[in-house]
Amino acid sequence: MQKRMKVCLAASGGGHLSQMLKLIDSWQGYETFYITTAEIVKEQLQKLGKVYVVGECNRQSLLRTVKVLLCCMKIIFTERPDVVISTGAAAGCISCFLGKLTGAKVIWVDSITNIERLSVSGRMVRFIADLFFVQWPELTAKYRGVQFAGTVI
Secondary structure, eight states: OOOOOEEEEEEOTTHHHHHHHTTGGGGTTSEEEEEESOGGGHHHHHTTSEEEEOOOOOTTOHHHHHHHHHHHHHHHHHHOOSEEEEEESHHHHHHHHHHHHTTOEEEEEOOTTOSSSOOHHHHHHTTTOSEEEESSTHHHHHSTTOEEOOOOO
16 A cells, blocks of 8 residues: 655745645645644635644744744654645745655745845755745756746746
8 A cells, every 4th residue: 555645835924825825736635734834824724734833933033943943843753744845934944954854855946036046045945955946037047956947926
């Protein structure tokens, strides 16, 4: 009997999550769970699968980042996804690194708002990502290992 692939979808609330949800057809038929940062979107996401809210963090708030890291560790090490897909930001970046540690494939879709350079999280994840997509073709000439396959929004 073949195991059903488990996909972790990690995105901060707001624009990152909106872009992620535009790709929803990509993971239809797989077991999914969401990691996000805002309680306000939990009810909407629960219609799509299991949801974990880890809270907001960024590189300026070390204590909050440690808290989010610990929450994400518990989730990723318990759920053991086969694939982590993220559109960012910090919680998505953390989830990608933790997923990679557990053997998951990592897919990153950098935000459409990053026109001239990759996001900070994207620049970190790029080195471990199995697939890394940008939404501006000009960025493929600037960064090795990134692909342009169109825009999400």
